[in-house]
Amino acid sequence: MDITAMPALTLARMIKEKKISAVEITKEQLKMIKLREPLYHAYITVAEEEALAQAKEIQMRIDAGELADSPLAGVPMAVKDNICTKDIKTTCASKMLSDFVPSYDATVMERLKQAGAIILGKTNMDEFAMGGTTEKSYFGPSGNPWNTTHVPGGSSGGSACAVAAEEAFYALGTDTGGSIRQPSGYCGITGIKPTYGTLSRYGLIAYASSLDQIGPMGRNVSDCAVILEIIAGHDPKDSTSLNRQDKDFGNALVGDVKGMRIGIPKAYLRESIDHEVYESILNAVKIFEKKGAIVEEFDLETIEYALPAYYVIACAEASSNLARFDGVKYGYQTMQFEDLQDLYQKSRREGFGSEVKRRIMIGSLVLSSDYYEKYYKKALKVRSLIKQSFLKAFDQYDLLLGPTSPRTAPKLGENAKEILKAYQSDMNTVSVNLAGLPALSLPCGMAKNGLPIGLQLIGKHFGEKDIIRAAYSLEQTVGYVRPTTLLNEVGKEDLL
Amino acid sequence: MKTYETVIGLEVHVELSTKTKIFCSCSTEFGGEPNTQCCPVCTGMPGTLPVLNKQAVEYAIAAGLALHCEITRYCKFDRKNYFYPDLPKAYQISQLYLPICRNGYVTIRSKNGKKTIGIHEIHMEEDAGKLIHADAGDCTWIDFNRCGVPLIEIVSKPDMRSTEEVIAYLEELKRTFQYLGISDCKMQEGSFRVDINLSVREAGAKELGVRTEMKNLNSFKAIARAIESESKRQISLLENGVQIIQETRRWDDSKEISIAMRSKEDVRDYRYFPEPDIPPLCIHEEWISEIRNRQPELANEKVERYQKQFGIPAYDAAILTSDKYLAEIFEDTVALCGKPKEVSNWIMVEVMRLLKEYEMEAAQIRFTPMQLANLIAMLDSGKINRPVAKEVFEQIFKENVDPEEYVALHGLGMVSDDSVLRSVIEKIIHDNKQSVSDYRSGKAKAFGFLVGQTMKEMKGKADPTKVNKILKELLDQKEYT
Numbered sequence: 001m002d003i004t005a006m007p008a009l010t011l012a013r014m015i016k017e018k019k020i021s022a023v024e025i026t027k028e029q030l031k032m033i034k035l036r037e038p039l040y041h042a043y044i045t046v047a048e049e050e051a052l053a054q055a056k057e058i059q060m061r062i063d064a065g066e067l068a069d070s071p072l073a074g075v076p077m078a079v080k081d082n083i084c085t086k087d088i089k090t091t092c093a094s095k096m097l098s099d100f101v102p103s104y105d106a107t108v109m110e111r112l113k114q115a116g117a118i119i120l121g122k123t124n125m126d127e128f129a130m131g132g133t134t135e136k137s138y139f140g141p142s143g144n145p146w147n148t149t150h151v152p153g154g155s156s157g158g159s160a161c162a163v164a165a166e167e168a169f170y171a172l173g174t175d176t177g178g179s180i181r182q183p184s185g186y187c188g189i190t191g192i193k194p195t196y197g198t199l200s201r202y203g204l205i206a207y208a209s210s211l212d213q214i215g216p217m218g219r220n221v222s223d224c225a226v227i228l229e230i231i232a233g234h235d236p237k238d239s240t241s242l243n244r245q246d247k248d249f250g251n252a253l254v255g256d257v258k259g260m261r262i263g264i265p266k267a268y269l270r271e272s273i274d275h276e277v278y279e280s281i282l283n284a285v286k287i288f289e290k291k292g293a294i295v296e297e298f299d300l301e302t303i304e305y306a307l308p309a310y311y312v313i314a315c316a317e318a319s320s321n322l323a324r325f326d327g328v329k330y331g332y333q334t335m336q337f338e339d340l341q342d343l344y345q346k347s348r349r350e351g352f353g354s355e356v357k358r359r360i361m362i363g364s365l366v367l368s369s370d371y372y373e374k375y376y377k378k379a380l381k382v383r384s385l386i387k388q389s390f391l392k393a394f395d396q397y398d399l400l401l402g403p404t405s406p407r408t409a410p411k412l413g414e415n416a417k418e419i420l421k422a423y424q425s426d427m428n429t430v431s432v433n434l435a436g437l438p439a440l441s442l443p444c445g446m447a448k449n450g451l452p453i454g455l456q457l458i459g460k461h462f463g464e465k466d467i468i469r470a471a472y473s474l475e476q477t478v479g480y481v482r483p484t485t486l487l488n489e490v491g492k493e494d495l496l
Numbered sequence: 497m498k499t500y501e502t503v504i505g506l507e508v509h510v511e512l513s514t515k516t517k518i519f520c521s522c523s524t525e526f527g528g529e530p531n532t533q534c535c536p537v538c539t540g541m542p543g544t545l546p547v548l549n550k551q552a553v554e555y556a557i558a559a560g561l562a563l564h565c566e567i568t569r570y571c572k573f574d575r576k577n578y579f580y581p582d583l584p585k586a587y588q589i590s591q592l593y594l595p596i597c598r599n600g601y602v603t604i605r606s607k608n609g610k611k612t613i614g615i616h617e618i619h620m621e622e623d624a625g626k627l628i629h630a631d632a633g634d635c636t637w638i639d640f641n642r643c644g645v646p647l648i649e650i651v652s653k654p655d656m657r658s659t660e661e662v663i664a665y666l667e668e669l670k671r672t673f674q675y676l677g678i679s680d681c682k683m684q685e686g687s688f689r690v691d692i693n694l695s696v697r698e699a700g701a702k703e704l705g706v707r708t709e710m711k712n713l714n715s716f717k718a719i720a721r722a723i724e725s726e727s728k729r730q731i732s733l734l735e736n737g738v739q740i741i742q743e744t745r746r747w748d749d750s751k752e753i754s755i756a757m758r759s760k761e762d763v764r765d766y767r768y769f770p771e772p773d774i775p776p777l778c779i780h781e782e783w784i785s786e787i788r789n790r791q792p793e794l795a796n797e798k799v800e801r802y803q804k805q806f807g808i809p810a811y812d813a814a815i816l817t818s819d820k821y822l823a824e825i826f827e828d829t830v831a832l833c834g835k836p837k838e839v840s841n842w843i844m845v846e847v848m849r850l851l852k853e854y855e856m857e858a859a860q861i862r863f864t865p866m867q868l869a870n871l872i873a874m875l876d877s878g879k880i881n882r883p884v885a886k887e888v889f890e891q892i893f894k895e896n897v898d899p900e901e902y903v904a905l906h907g908l909g910m911v912s913d914d915s916v917l918r919s920v921i922e923k924i925i926h927d928n929k930q931s932v933s934d935y936r937s938g939k940a941k942a943f944g945f946l947v948g949q950t951m952k953e954m955k956g957k958a959d960p961t962k963v964n965k966i967l968k969e970l971l972d973q974k975e976y977t
Contacts, residue, residue: 104541209773320577324586329638367768368767
């Protein structure tokens with residue numbers, strides 16, 4: 001087996017046991033990146049020198065016995081390019097920030113560095129996390145490791161791609177309306193969007209502040225649980241981060257769902273869902289039942305309004321969050337301008353891509369005094385109703401289940417033709433962000449077209465342990481599958 | 497011509513004197529080198545987040561309590577969105593929907609007696625940076641030091657009717673905030689900024705007229721001039737049958753005119769919405785009581801106490817407490833010398849005169865209560881007489897001299913020796929025969945002249961009581977001619 005195909009925790013153990021050094025594995029991983037990037041384009045920036053320097057430093061710390069308690073010390077990983085990394089370019093996949101180098105680390109990066117993570121580089125994404133295919137990147141799309149004519153999903157498509165293509169042992173993504181879970185599903189990996197407030201957003205370049213959360217993406221549930229444990233926690237720099245006492249997520253890795261009550265919102269299995277996806281979900285349900293869980297369908301009220309409410313709220317916040325990119329202080333500035341107004345208009349017109357501009361315009365409209373009540377305020381009401389509806393459901397169920405997306409990964413270019421259809425594919429994921437709930441996507445089968453199918457588990461607030469436990473149980477039966485393309489790779493032997 | 501009434505409401509921005517900014521830990525100190533007091537948070541760098549300064553909230557609550565406001569138990573912040581280079585996030589974190597304080601009032605005293613001015617609300621917000629336009633070329637620099645300095649905006653109801661009331665209201669706000677220690681309220685440094693909403697209407701009318709908002713008022717004098725000018729402008733428009741346009745105007749104090757900036761038609765839509773990065777603030781009763789209990793004695797309370805405790809007349813007490821620093825000097829000096837009326841007289845007469853003469857504010861006073869107390873003690877014990885004391889005080893005020901050293905150095909000690917005084921007075925009587933006979937023929941004025949001559953001869957250092965006594969004695973001796 002390729003060493004780069006190993007789960008992160010397994011690799012970390014090998015490093016601890018001195019079977020391989022952090023430097024050796026980093027070099028090996030960088031080789032793989034060089035080999036595979038032309039095909040997949042998972043990264044915007046590969047920080048080769050920095051990664052090697054870090055690997056040396058971390059190996060020294062490991063040798064000095066400093067990182068004995070750190071379960072992922074020395075493991076190379078990737079970071080979505082909207083999470084600030086000190087001295088490493090952070091572009092948000094936008095022309096606007098194509099040369100932006102932060103002078104500070106996001107809090108999650110500080111925590112990972114403290115825990116001995118090696119940062120390989122910054123992964124591709126839809127510009128400012130707006131999109132579900134990674135095609136909206138200023139730097140061009142990424143390919144799905146299962147079939148490069150398909151998208152890896154998005155917006156954390158580069159992170160999902162890097163993990164599935166074994167160009168990183170794990171990655172950080174961000175999830176505003178499904179941006180961790182949907183690409184995880186499309187690429188056949190596992191990703192967790194934690195309860196809102198579980199970790200610090202400091203250093204995450206905001207898309208929609210009240211919905212954004214960072215989360216782990218990995219090749220199995222255990223890796224994700226352990227990564228989440230490292231990055232979770234209160235941060236004095238983020239007032240919306242909580243001081244959770246129950247963040248020992250690793251302790252939830254038990255293969256037992258006996259007596260667990262699982263609800264399936266009927267809307268998640270509606271007619272528009274792809275038949276193979278439907279079959280695959282039913283198969284997972286059978287596995288859960290066989291393991292002793294009680295599964296039933298139920299009506300999740302008001303869920304049909306989640307999508308419009310999501311787009312109103314997310315766009316409103318985005319229009320404000322992205323206003324700071326004005327060509328004055330940092331980022332892209334137009335070459336020639338007449339006056340201040342001209343500087344603003346040209347810099348923003350030239351610096352932002354079409355999807356970003358679309359959402360800024362929607363957001364500006366719904367916040368304008370004429371439409372505030374009609375759209376924004378109504379969306380807030382819907383949001384609160386959806387939250388209530390979930391709370392009611394959790395009176396009866398320990399967790400909810402459904403497909404992460406109604407279909408497998410679309411072909412490159414397919415979504416660009418139908419914007420509304422593209423927005424609709426977020427149907428199952430956005431309600432989770434509106435309610436601030438934790439959710440996880442993990443692979444539950446393969447479609448005939450050779451693409452993986454993702455299953456979403458939704459927990460109650462602070463219910464990460466429930467979904468981790470259920471996911472871990474399912475994983476025991478379903479298991480992780482390597483993309484077939486990696487097995488048939490040409491030219492790899494020359495490198496190894 | 498009809499008679500008109502001017503209706504005025506004020507928006508006052510006050511910079512809070514917290515050590516650090518409202519959403520980060522940068523210093524708020526005034527006058528630093530440009531861009532040395534800023535960080536990724538206050539310069540709005542991508543990914544950074546605001547964290548609310550507790551002290552700023554406490555200061556805002558303190559202001560609200562002092563102005564008799566209701567404190568909003570569940571208050572929130574909102575984003576006010578607009579593009580301008582001094583606003584690095586392109587939105588200002590402010591409060592629109594649930595401001596921290598509401599429905600208060602201020603009591604002012606003007607020549608028409610007491611009046612209550614309503615406070616609509618006090619909200620918290622962050623200050624913007626400063627644009628510095630280069631002298632040459634078309635270049636503008638941005639200084640972010642002021643970005644994120646905490647502000648409260650006090651919005652009054654349209655309850656004022658004259659310049660006098662406006663000034664009295666502003667003086668009261670300024671005095672209250674200085675007493676609370678929540679702001680230095682320095683207009684020239686921009687820590688106390690006033691916008692005027694003004695309309696006129698026919699006397700007796702119930703409806704309010706169309707108002708204009710006046711900005712860029714840098715002194716009380718400018719405010720007074722702007723109010724006069726804008727009232728006249730609006731009245732003359734109405735007299736000529738021209739409708740007043742709701743607009744924002746900029747006051748140019750050097751030309752004494754205002755210029756329209758923007759009208760209601762092109763008013764900005766700020767697209768306010770709840771700030772998602774700051775959780776709602778729950779202000780519980782205990783916190784408010786804690787702040788209330790820490791509240792220092794305010795001017796009105798001091799006026800009461802000075803009358804009761806020191807027997808000082810209300811008018812004098814009002815002047816002594818007109819400024820926090822003045823009241824501090826008064827109380828500290830009294831504590832040292834125990835003569836409240838004497839101290840009050842010195843402040844009311846000499847200190848006020850010198851402040852006016854040198855165009856100083858009480859905060860700029862350099863002498864210490866100890867110096868004034870010592871001076872009073874010297875006067876009291878007869879070491880110096882009153883005219884000398886006044887002369888010495890002027891030196892204390894101007895040069896911060898030590899009174900005892902100064903008196904010794906300049907030989908200003910009072911002469912009370914009977915034999916010395918007697919021989920000088922004898923000489924004066926001898927040299928001014930005409931005045932002596934005038935006095936004896938009943939002209940009282942002549943006595944004063946002779947005292948003056950004696951003091952002059954003694955270079956002002958003679959003990960005036962003794963001079964009076966000896967002179968009278970000698971003049972009344974018939975045999976003495």
